[in-house]
Amino acid sequence: MNRLDYAYNQGFLPLNRIEMELKGWDSPDFVFVIGDAYVDHPSFGPAIISRMLELNGYKVAMISQPDWKSTDSIDVYGKPRLGFLVCAGNMDSMVNHYSVSKKRRGQDAYTPGGEMGKRPDYATVVYCNLIRRRYKDVPIIIGGIEASLRRLAHYDYWSNRLKHSVLVDSQADILIYGMGEKAIVEVADALNSGIEAKDITFVNGTVYKTKSVEDMKGHITLPSYNELTEDKLNYAKSFKIQYDNTDHITAKVLVEKYNEHQYIVQNPPAAPLTETEMDRVYSLDYTRTYHPSYEAAGGIPAISEIKFSLVSNRGCFGGCSFCALTFHQGRTLQTRSHKSIVEEARKMIWDPEFKGYIHDVGGPTANFRVKACDKQLKHGVCKERQCLFPKPCTNLKVDHSDYLELLRELRELPNVKKVFIRSGIRFDYLMADSDDEFFNELCKHHISGQLKVAPEHISNNVLSKMGKPENSVYRAFVEKYNKINEKFGMKQFLVPYLMSSHPGSTMKDAVKLAEYLRDLGYMPEQVQDFYPTPSTISTCMYYTGVDPRTMEKVYVPISPHEKAMQRALIQYRNPKNYDLVHEALTIAKRTDLIGFDKKCLIRPRKNDKDFRPNKEGTGKNTSSRSKNGDRQMGFDSKNTKKMKKTIRNVHKKKNK
Secondary structure, three states: OOOOHHHHHOOOOOOOOHHHHHHHOOOEEEEEOOOOEEEEOOOOOHHHHHHHHOOOOOOOOEEEEOOOOHHHOOOOOOOOOOOOOOOOOOEEEEEHEOOOOOOOOOOOOOOOHOOOOOOOOOOHHHHHHHHHHOOOOOOEEEHHHHHHHOOOEEEEEOOOOOEEEEHHHOOOOOOEEEOOHHHHHHHHHHHHHOOOOHHHOOOEEEEEEEOOOOOOEEEEEOOHHHHHOOHHHHHHEEEEEEEEOOOOOOOOOOEEEEEOOEEEEOOOOOOOOOOHHHHHHHHOOOOEOOOOHHHHOOOOOHHHHHHHEEOEEEEOOOOOOOHHHHOOOOOOOOOOHHHHHHHHHHOOOOOOOOOOEEEEEOOOOOOOOOOOOOOOHHHHHOOOOOOOOHHHHHHOOOOOHHHHHHOOOOOOOOOOEEEEOOOOOOOHHHOOOOOOOOHHHHHHHOOOOOOEEEEOOOOHHHHHHHOOHHHHHHHHHHHHHHHHHHHHHOEEEEEEEEEOOOOOHHHHHHHHHHHHHHHHHHOOOOOOOOOOOOOHHHHHHHHHEEOOOOOOEOOOOHHHHHHHHHHHHOOOOOHHHHHHHHHHHHHOOHHHHHHOOOOOEEEOOOOOOOEEEEOOOOOOOOOOOOOOOEOOOOOOOOHHHHHHHHHHHHHHHHHH
C-alpha cells in the first residue's frame, strides 16, 4: 500500500489534491492553512476544528506549512466553496521561532524532523496576505493561539512596539478566539446559508471589522489605536477592561477604533463546553498521530509527549499574571467525564508503541477537576478578585476526590504500569485541601522520582506581581511533601520552576532567589527568563511600567544585560556566569556574597584587587559603584603585599 492509499484508509483528511480525489471530492468546503505539520490528534487545535467541521457535514482539506513566497502553494485545491481557515500553529509563531533573548531557536517540534524555518514570522498575517494575493474575495477565518491573543491592539515584544489587531494586518474577515469549537460551526453554518462574511457579526467568540458602530448599543469603547500609541497608560487601562471582559456571562462587546471608517469589534466569549460537549470533542475520529508523509523525515517531535497523555480539563482559575489562559481558555473550568477519558485510554493502551506508562492526566492545571465555586455558574467569575490569590477565596471549593477517583480507574486498566502527572500541580490549591488522601496517593503512585512544581520565585514582592501565593505556602508544601515521602520510604525530589526578570523583580530580589537556591543546595539546569508574550498582565506591566489592576508603578527589568544578570544569579555556580553574577552582586550591594565563606555565592578571582580577605580568610569585596557606573576602588595600598600573600595561601589550601 502506498503512502496516499495508507493516509486515505487510515482516515486522515486530505493533505494534497490526490488524497482529496481519493475521497471522491471535486473541491473542499474549507481549506485549512496551518503553520504546523498536520497531526490528527486532539492536542492540536487544527485537528479539533477540522474534525468538528467534518462532524457537521463539511469537507475540510489541509495545507500544511505552505511556501509563503509562492501563491501556488496556496492553490493546491483551487478556490474552496466556503472559505479559508488559517492557524499559525499550536504556538505563536514568534515564540516558536525565538528565545526570550530573541535568538533563533534550533528546532521546531511541530515540523517534520524538527526542522526550523518551515513557517514565516507572524505566520497568520503572512498566510492571509498570501491567500489575498491569489483570491481577492474568498472569506478568510483566522484562529488559534496566535490570532486569539492578538485579537485587539497588543504589545509585540519582538518588534518592541504596539501592533494592530491581527485582523487589520492580515486582511482576514473573521477572527475566532478561544478554543473555537462552537464558533467555527456557527460561522460555517452562516456561510453555508449564504450570509456574507462581513455580515457575520453575531457569533460569540469572534472578532470582526466594521465601518461604523453608530447603531451599536451596550458596548464598551476602548481607547482608540492612536490613543494607545500616544500614551502607554491608555494601553494599561484598555488591557484592564479587556481582562474584565473575558467571562461569557458578564462580558460586554468591546470596540477598538482605528480610523473613521475602521473599527474592530470583539463579541463576548463563547460559552464554555459542557461535559457532554467536551466528551464529544474528544471522541471524534482522530487518527491520533501525524500524517504518514512525515515518516521519511523522522516524524513530528511534538507527538512524543502527547501521544500517551490524556486531557482531563480546560480553563484555569489559577490566574497567574504571566499566563495567557484567561484570554484564551478562560477562568471557568471545563472537564471531561471519567467514561470519556477511560475510553480514550483504552484505545491508547493497545497501541504497539505503548510501554505501560500514561505520561499525563491533566490540562493547564492538572489537579483542577471541580468548578471554583457555585457562584460562577450563575454570575460568572469575579472581576475584582482571584480564586487563589492572594489567599484562597472563602467560596473556593477545594476537592481532589473526583481527580483521585479518575486516577484510580486509569491505574486499574490492563497494560498500565504507571500513571504519571506531568502537567502543572497547583500546590497552593493542594495545601488548601484538608484531606491528605490525594497528596498521599500523588506521592505514592503518580510521580516518576521527581515532581515539577512552579513556585516561580521566593520574594513576596515579586510573587505578588505574578499572582502567586506567598513563599510561606511553598515552604509548607515542601515540608509536607518530604514528610509524606518519608512516611512511604520513598526518595522523591521536587524540581521547582523558577522565573527571572519578571516585572517587580529588582536585583536585590534576584539575589534573594540565588541565596534560597544556595541554601537548598540546588542549581536548576534550565531557567525561564520572563517572556513578554501577547495578552498577559505581566506583559502589560513590562510594556507600560504599571500594574493594570491598580495602575501603580512597577519596577521592570527591561535591558537585556540586566535580564542576563538576573538569570545568571539563579545559575550562579555555572563558571560561564561568573562575570554577570559578580556585577549583579556589586549592583545589589551584596559583595558580602563574594568570598570563601559557605554562604558566599562566588569566590574572588586570584588577582581580584577588589577583594580583601579578613582574619577568617572568608573575604570581603570592597568595591562600590559610582552614579555613572565606574568602579571606585576601596583598596588599602599599605596592605598590598599582605593581602596578596593571604590570597595565595587561601588558594593553596583550597587546591590541596
